[in-house]
Amino acid sequence: MERHVAYSDKDWPQGTQTLGRGLSIILAVQAGVDTLSELALEIGCTRSTTQRLTSALLQQGWLRLKSMGRYGLGEKLISLTSQAQNASPLLGLAAPLLQNLNDITGRMVHLGIRSDSHVIYLMRLEGRKPLSIRTQTGQHLPLARTGTGRALILDESESDWARLYRASYRHMPSGLASWVNRMRAYRATDCVFDLEDDEIGIHCVAAPVRDASGQIVASISVTGRAGDMPLLRMKSLAPQVRQTASMLSAKLGWHELSDVAD
Numbered sequence: 001m002e003r004h005v006a007y008s009d010k011d012w013p014q015g016t017q018t019l020g021r022g023l024s025i026i027l028a029v030q031a032g033v034d035t036l037s038e039l040a041l042e043i044g045c046t047r048s049t050t051q052r053l054t055s056a057l058l059q060q061g062w063l064r065l066k067s068m069g070r071y072g073l074g075e076k077l078i079s080l081t082s083q084a085q086n087a088s089p090l091l092g093l094a095a096p097l098l099q100n101l102n103d104i105t106g107r108m109v110h111l112g113i114r115s116d117s118h119v120i121y122l123m124r125l126e127g128r129k130p131l132s133i134r135t136q137t138g139q140h141l142p143l144a145r146t147g148t149g150r151a152l153i154l155d156e157s158e159s160d161w162a163r164l165y166r167a168s169y170r171h172m173p174s175g176l177a178s179w180v181n182r183m184r185a186y187r188a189t190d191c192v193f194d195l196e197d198d199e200i201g202i203h204c205v206a207a208p209v210r211d212a213s214g215q216i217v218a219s220i221s222v223t224g225r226a227g228d229m230p231l232l233r234m235k236s237l238a239p240q241v242r243q244t245a246s247m248l249s250a251k252l253g254w255h256e257l258s259d260v261a262d
Contacts, residue, residue, distance in 0.1 A: 021045060022053050026062060026077065031118070031140045034070040073138070090218060091122060093251045094209075098125055098220065101244045105237060108223040110135060110206075112148040117167055119149035119219070127224065133199055135223075144168040144179075147194030147204035151219035154187045154208055191238045196226055203229040205237045207245035212253030220245045 012020035021043050028042040040050040054071060057063040061076040094111050102109040102125040111123040118140040135141065135148075143149035144164040153164060161183055165176050186192045194204035206221035222241055229237070246256060 018053075021049075022057060022062075025050070025053055025057060026073070027140070029063060029071050030073060030077075030138065032134065034066070034072065036069065036071075039071070077138075090252075094123065094218070094220075094248050097244050097248050097251075098123060101220070101222065101240065102127070104240065105222050107229070107237075108133075110148050110221045110223065111218060112146075112152065112221070113218050114143065114149075114152045114216075115140065117143055117164055119143055119146060119152055121148070122218075129225075129228070131202075131223065131225065133202055133223065141198070142168040145198045147192045147197070147206035147223075148219050148221040150183065150186065150194075151192045151206035151208045151221070152216055154183070154190065154192070155216055158183075189238070191242055193231075193234055194221075194223075195231070201226050203234060205229075205234050205241050207238075207242045209245045209252070210249045210254040214254060217252065218248070220248065 024043050025039055028039055033039055033042050036047060036050060036054065039054065040047045043050065045053075054063060057074070058065065058071075061074045064072050064074045066072045090113070091111070098109050098111055105127075106129075107127040108131050109123075109125040109127075110121055112119040112121050114120075119142075121135050121137055121139045121141075124135060124137050135146075141149060142164075143153055144161075145168050153161065156164075158180060161180055162176060165179050166173065169175060169179075190207060192204075192206045194202070194206065196202060198204075202223060203226045204221050204223045206219050208216040209218035209220060211217045220241060222237055249256075
């Protein structure tokens with residue numbers, strides 16, 4: 001199976017390649033790559049070299065061992081993530097609105113922003129029913145795979161959609177046409193439905209947040225089990241998610257010029 005190597009020595013100046021490999025390991029763990037063999041493939045190094053790097057990162061607190069030889073982000077990174085979140089004005093504006101959406105729906109709520117071809121989850125509020133999914137605060141996931149991520153690219157061109165799809169679904173090229181058709185429908189309603197696209201048994205309704213210029217700068221989503229959130233229920237949640245996104249957009253200076261069809 002084809003494997004994308006996230007790290008390349010060519011990307012780093014002479015003498016800084018070890019630093020680059022270490023940072024690439026941290027980014028890979030953040031994206032969900034958590035075993036030594038997978039990390040070695042991700043950075044294109046031998047298992048022994050990767051083990052030396054991960055051991056150093058563990059010793060310094062940048063990584064931690066979870067169980068069965070799997071790695072997670074360490075306390076130092078979690079602390080830095082928390083500090084960065086607290087410094088973000090977007091979080092301060094979004095927090096009460098997301099809490100209200102969480103209270104009204106009783107479901108898990110996320111706030112995400114874009115970082116290149118990934119969505120970063122800045123906030124996660126738990127629902128009334130426990131829900132075990134992989135999205136965590138600070139998590140990076142491919143834009144094309146999640147509802148929160150796809151809401152961030154609704155205004156992109158179809159060629160950009162295709163590029164992001166191919167990056168996320170390299171082994172499913174035949175699905176591009178139907179995926180783009182769905183994106184067209186979502187753009188028309190300013191709302192995205194995740195129908196078990198990223199995780200089996202999980203549905204999500206997401207909407208974009210815009211700044212004063214109209215540019216999409218964040219997205220808000222409501223997530224639940226597919227059995228508890230069938231398509232009909234998702235359609236009834238869509239106006240609430242869009243309204244919350246519009247209220248946050250207004251706080252950022254955006255003024256809606258026309259109504260969006262339900």
